[in-house]
Amino acid sequence: MSTECSDGQLELHGLGRREVVARFDAAPITSDGGGVLLREVDLRVNALGRLAACFVDHRNPELIQHSVAELVSQRVLGLALGYEDLNDHDRLRQDRWLGVLVGREDPERALAGKSTLNRLELTPWNADASARYKKVVARPGAMDSLLVDLFLESHAEPPRRIWLDLDATDDPLHGAQEGRFFHGYYGHYCYLPLYIFAGEHLLCARLRESNLDAAAGAVEELERIVGRIRQAWPEVEVVIRADSGFCREEIMAWCEANRVDYVLGLAKNTRLQRAMGAALARSAARHRESGEAAREYVELRYQTKKSWSRVRRVIGKAEHLDKGANPRFVVTSLSLEEVDAQTLYEELYCARGDMENRIKEQQLMLFADRTSTATLRANQLRLYFSSFAYVLLAALRRLGLAGTELARAQCDTIRLKLLKVGAQLKITVRRIRLSLSASYPHQALFTRVCANLQAFPLRC
Numbered sequence: 001m002s003t004e005c006s007d008g009q010l011e012l013h014g015l016g017r018r019e020v021v022a023r024f025d026a027a028p029i030t031s032d033g034g035g036v037l038l039r040e041v042d043l044r045v046n047a048l049g050r051l052a053a054c055f056v057d058h059r060n061p062e063l064i065q066h067s068v069a070e071l072v073s074q075r076v077l078g079l080a081l082g083y084e085d086l087n088d089h090d091r092l093r094q095d096r097w098l099g100v101l102v103g104r105e106d107p108e109r110a111l112a113g114k115s116t117l118n119r120l121e122l123t124p125w126n127a128d129a130s131a132r133y134k135k136v137v138a139r140p141g142a143m144d145s146l147l148v149d150l151f152l153e154s155h156a157e158p159p160r161r162i163w164l165d166l167d168a169t170d171d172p173l174h175g176a177q178e179g180r181f182f183h184g185y186y187g188h189y190c191y192l193p194l195y196i197f198a199g200e201h202l203l204c205a206r207l208r209e210s211n212l213d214a215a216a217g218a219v220e221e222l223e224r225i226v227g228r229i230r231q232a233w234p235e236v237e238v239v240i241r242a243d244s245g246f247c248r249e250e251i252m253a254w255c256e257a258n259r260v261d262y263v264l265g266l267a268k269n270t271r272l273q274r275a276m277g278a279a280l281a282r283s284a285a286r287h288r289e290s291g292e293a294a295r296e297y298v299e300l301r302y303q304t305k306k307s308w309s310r311v312r313r314v315i316g317k318a319e320h321l322d323k324g325a326n327p328r329f330v331v332t333s334l335s336l337e338e339v340d341a342q343t344l345y346e347e348l349y350c351a352r353g354d355m356e357n358r359i360k361e362q363q364l365m366l367f368a369d370r371t372s373t374a375t376l377r378a379n380q381l382r383l384y385f386s387s388f389a390y391v392l393l394a395a396l397r398r399l400g401l402a403g404t405e406l407a408r409a410q411c412d413t414i415r416l417k418l419l420k421v422g423a424q425l426k427i428t429v430r431r432i433r434l435s436l437s438a439s440y441p442h443q444a445l446f447t448r449v450c451a452n453l454q455a456f457p458l459r460c
Contacts, residue, residue, distance in 0.1 A: 030097040032081050033423025033436050034446065039101050040453045041396045046460040047150060048073045051388055054142035055120075058128050058135040066112045068136055071120050072385075073102040074111050079389040082415055084367035086114040097425045100432055107427060121378045143384050144204065148228045150391060151201040154398065161237040164225070165197045165355040166246050168214040171207070171369050179376040181211040191371060193383065195362075196221060197355050200394050205362070205387045207371070207380040214245035219254050226260060239263060239334075241352045247331060249307050255333060263349050266314060266329040273327055275300055279318035280325055287320040295319035297341035302331070315341045357410065362390045365411040399456055400449040417442055418449065 010022040042048050052069035074089065083092060090113050092098055099107035123134035171191040173180045180189045192212060196204035204221050226238055240246075240255060244265035255262045266272070273280070279298045286294035298316040313335070317328040330349050339348065362368045368386035371379035393411045396418075401407050406414060422437040440446070 027424055028096070030095060030423050030425060031420055032095075032097060032101075033421035033434055034419035035077065035081055035097070035101050036434065037396055037400060037418060037446075037449060037453070038077060038080055038392050040450065041392055041399065043458050043460055044399065044453065044456045045150060045153070045391075045395050047146075047388055047391055047395070048076060049460050050146055050149075051076070051143065054139050054146060056137045056139065058131065058137070060129075065109075066116060070102050070104055071112055071117060071136070074098065075117055075120070075385050076388045076392070077101055079366055079386055080392055080415070081419055084370055086117050089114050089117055096427065097423070097434070100425070107432070118373075121373060121381050122375070125377065138381050138384075140380065140384070144224065145228065147203055147205075147387065147391070148225055151198055151203055152229065152232045154201065154395075158233040158236055161239060162198050162229070163351075164203070164222070164238065164240045165352050166194070166215075166218055166240060166242040167352075167355055167359060168192050168194050168208075168245060169359055169363065170210070171363070171371055173371065175372060177371065177374060177376070177379065179209040181209055183210040186210075191376075191379070193368075194218065194221065195355070195359055196225060197358050200358060200398070202358070202362070202387055202390055202394070205368070205383050207376065207383050209376070213248075215242075215248045215251060218246060218248075219250055222251075222254065222260070223258075226258065237261070241349065243352070249309060252312070252331070252333075253309060261333045263330060263332045263334065263344065265349070266331045268327050268329055272300070272302065272314070272316065272329055275302070276316040276318050276327060279316065280320070280327060283318045283320040284325065287322075293319065293321050297345060299336065299341055315345050317345055358390075361393075361411045362386055365415075366390050366393070396449075396453075400453045402452065404445060404448060404452075406445070418446060421446070 008023055012020040012022060014020055049069060052072045055068045055072070057068050077098065078089060078092060083089070089111070093111040093113050095111070096107045099109070099111055102111060104111065119134050120136050123136050123138065125137060127134050127137050129135065170183060170186040170188070171193055173189045173191065179191065182188070183190050183192065190210045192208050192210040192214070194204065194206040194208060194217060195202070203225050206217060206221065208216065222240065229236060229238065238259070239261040241263045242265065244267040247264040247266050252262060252264070254260070276298050279296050283294040283296060296318050298318055300314040300316055301311050302314040303311040312331050313333070315330045315332065319326040319328065330345055332344060334344065366386045366389045368383050371382055373379055373382065390411065393414055397407070397409065397414065401409065401414070406417065409417075421440050424435045426433045426435070
């Protein structure tokens with residue numbers, strides 16, 4: 001039996017002798033009942049309020065319905081809850097529960113629609129009170145600083161050493177956006193955003209044109225980030241880590257001049273492979289004997305013929321696999337006394353792979369790749385909104401999920417198991433009551449997460 005509609009009723013395939021029918025006649029139910037956890041997190045890190053302070057509002061306060069704090073919170077929370085498009089907000093604006101999460105004093109009043117939120121993104125940097133529609137100006141520098149400040153505040157005590165992971169990735173484009181270029185490596189038109197993480201903490205998300213070197217702008221970002229970190233933690237040791245796309249003389253020289261260590265991938269060449277020839281031959285012989293992967297590590301002192309200003313320590317991995325020789329190289333400022341070659345490669349350098357999971361969380365799960373508006377500046381703002389959605393979910397993971405089975409869960413798993421909870425909302429003069437589904441399968445976990453969060457003091 002096919003599905004039929006009759007007077008608002010859906011007649012579905014029966015079950016045994018029983019008819020199965022459905023109607024849209026239940027009391028209003030939200031699918032985002034778990035969003036209360038995001039609210040509890042933000043009350044303890046104060047990310048959204050300070051993000052709103054990164055905008056200059058030239059509107060007449062007597063003529064507005066939606067404050068900057070409400071607009072920013074609505075956009076960021078929408079992304080965290082899985083609503084990637086501005087179009088979604090034409091329905092979401094009527095969601096009273098989202099109004100509660102946003103902090104709207106009267107949740108019964110509608111939130112902003114897609115057009116209002118779009119004006120927020122499209123406001124040019126030089127707009128002022130004389131502009132006709134777009135009057136809320138984002139300050140990118142303030143948002144950059146806030147990301148670093150949130151990282152610093154997450155530590156009760158200064159760490160002895162921090163690792164800064166740098167990477168670039170592609171953000172495919174399908175329109176005529178400002179700054180689009182074809183990238184030969186990725187094989188399509190794209191942006192080339194630069195990300196910098198410290199563990200799970202996002203410190204930089206910079207949208208760039210893709211006709212640039214992968215390392216373009218990295219020194220400027222490092223100067224800003226390391227400078228701010230050392231203002232708070234003067235004695236902290238800083239190590240940067242990245243693949244061979246960031247093995248540039250400019251970056252290494254800056255690190256050497258600023259008490260910053262580095263562990264960087266180094267592209268192979270004939271000189272390096274020749275210097276490691278004996279080790280490669282031994283690995284190949286062991287592979288022939290055992291039929292298994294064979295490898296050993298070699299210490300080298302190396303300097304390029306033209307581009308490097310000095311001799312540097314290089315670690316070579318002489319590896320032989322079923323498919324043949326697989327030589328790899330890493331250049332580092334860390335001395336042999338600090339760390340041996342094998343430990344440096346396997347435990348320190350290879351750990352950078354976890355950063356790729358953080359980028360996937362932001363790009364694929366929090367929609368950082370939704371850069372479909374016309375200008376580079378507006379798309380950068382979308383990237384900031386995605387970044388702060390990631391900050392909220394990472395804080396939830398760090399503060400609320402510690403010690404639980406979801407302590408290392410990715411953002412989409414957290415959303416599915418903790419945020420997407422069916423609930424009914426009842427608002428009275430004196431109380432807002434959220435009735436979560438009695439059949440929700442993770443009630444014990446949800447209760448524990450709430451208790452974990454409430455153990456931390458409020459910041460706003």
